[in-house]
Amino acid sequence: MRISTVICAYTDERWDDVHAAVDSVRRQRREPYEIIVVVDHNPGLHRRLKESLADCVVIENAGARGLSGGKNTGVAAARGDVVAFLDDDAVAEPGWLAHLAAGYDGPRVAGVGGLTRPLWPGERPAWFPEEFDWVVGCTYRGMPEGRAPVRNLMGGNASFRREAFEVAGGFASHIGRGRDRRPLGCEETEFCIRLRQRSPESVLLFDDRAVIWHKVPAARARFAYFRSRCYAEGLSKALVTASVGGRDGLSSERAHALRALPRGVAAGLRDLARGRPAGASRAGAIVVGLGLTAAGYAAGAMRRRVP
Structure with a gap:
């Protein structure tokens, strides 16, 4: 099995991060x-990376500006049997590709993703609940452990058979990071759901042995970013449900909200009762995060209804 690895870059500010990601691969x-x-519509960065990464295929995003266009360009250029995606500000552990490849032990497995851990700029913020680690692009409490089928993979640590793109098409350019300044997402969620709607026998696997470490900038470790990202997630989920329907588009989110978040x-x-004040902060952040995500979803759904 040949695995092509795609890393999407867009800003000179992540020069060192991109090279660290490539080195880890x-x-x-x-x-x-x-x-x-x-490289996403940044000719200067494209020229510099083409020179410094001579052993890599460095190309410009041929699609719409944003992460979806970049991923689609990478898929079109890839020659492997499987296409794996790694965030430009993440580093993979040495066994990452091996564990992803091991998941393709059956013909029904269309995609395999792994565990994404946060690299905080210092100590983890005491108020930040692990149930919301998706805010910083990481695996969160409530996801399965070990190796298990899931509805969708997380885009920064995911792989798919080439045939999956022939069945489902590419990533939707109107979903995910792009020109909008809001920290939108969910392009991989919509793709995974669309894939399984068109190919119900397909299986997507999560394997927590395929580990990457995702850098969390100081600005994203603040409560202001937490609030904005939760609201943006709601907006993104509204776009997802418009594409694939509410039943599939919100199935995992309902389960998370009804099980993991109350826990x-x-x-x-309980931590607060034991004299640990940070427990109250985490509990409050969960309530605020859920409320803002729901508000974002409602706003996004309302926008769809307004002619």
Whole structure:
């Protein structure tokens, strides 16, 4: 099995991060078939990366500005049997590709994703609930452990068979990061759901042995970003449900809100009762985060109804 690895870059500010991501792929126990770096409408960065990453395929995003266009460009250029995606501000552990590849042990497996851990700019904020680690692009409490089928994979640590794109098409350019300044997302969620709607027998696997570490900038460790990201997630989910329907588009979110989040609030209150004030902060952040996400979804749904 040949695995092409795609890294999407867009800003000169992540110059060192992009090189660290590429180096982590070079050091994999299972050698990648090729490393593709897609630069999002930044000619200067494209020229610099093309010179510094001579052993990689460095190309410009041929689609719409944003992460979806970059991923689609990477898929179109890839020659491997499987296309794996790694965030430009993440580093993969040496066994990452090997564990992703091991998941394709059956013909029904269309995609495999892994565990994404946060690299905080210092200590983890005491108020930040693990149930909301998706805010900083990481695996969150409430996701399965070990190896298990899931509805969708997280885009910064995911892989798909090439045939999956032939069945489902590409990532939707109107969903996810792009020109909008809001921290939108969910392009991989919509793609995964669309894939399984068109190919119900397909299986998507989560394997927590396929580990990457995702850098969290100081600005994203603040409560202001937490609030804005939660609201933006609601807006993104409204776009997802408009594309694939509310039943599939919100199935995992309903389960998370009804199971993991109440447990998180209860755990925070127990910590408070034991003399740990940060427990109250975490419980409060869960309530605020859920409320803002719901508000964002309502606003996004209302926009769709207004002619």
